[in-house]
Amino acid sequence: MTDRNEDRVRERAYAIWEEEGRPDGEDLRHWSTAEAELRGETTKANEQARKQIEETEAATGATGFPVPAPSLANPD
Numbered sequence: 001m002t003d004r005n006e007d008r009v010r011e012r013a014y015a016i017w018e019e020e021g022r023p024d025g026e027d028l029r030h031w032s033t034a035e036a037e038l039r040g041e042t043t044k045a046n047e048q049a050r051k052q053i054e055e056t057e058a059a060t061g062a063t064g065f066p067v068p069a070p071s072l073a074n075p076d
Contacts, residue, residue: 005038008038009031009034009035009038010034012034012037012038013027013030013031013033013034014030016030016033016034017030
């Protein structure tokens with residue numbers, strides 16, 4: 001887990017703890033819940049991106065394979 005992701009999980013776990021009235025001994029559950037929520041956000045964003053790619057490919061006839069960049073070598 002990257003530092004940024006860990007910070008996001010920590011912030012969300014803290015918010016959950018506060019929302020539940022700051023109960024003692026629930027830190028692991030709060031952390032797990034926060035991770036699951038954030039993982040769900042990532043999954044949802046990935047699904048939206050995949051759908052957008054599929055729609056673009058269908059509309060343009062393009063495939064998911066990148067087109068190689070033209071050569072910069074001098075044709076002479």
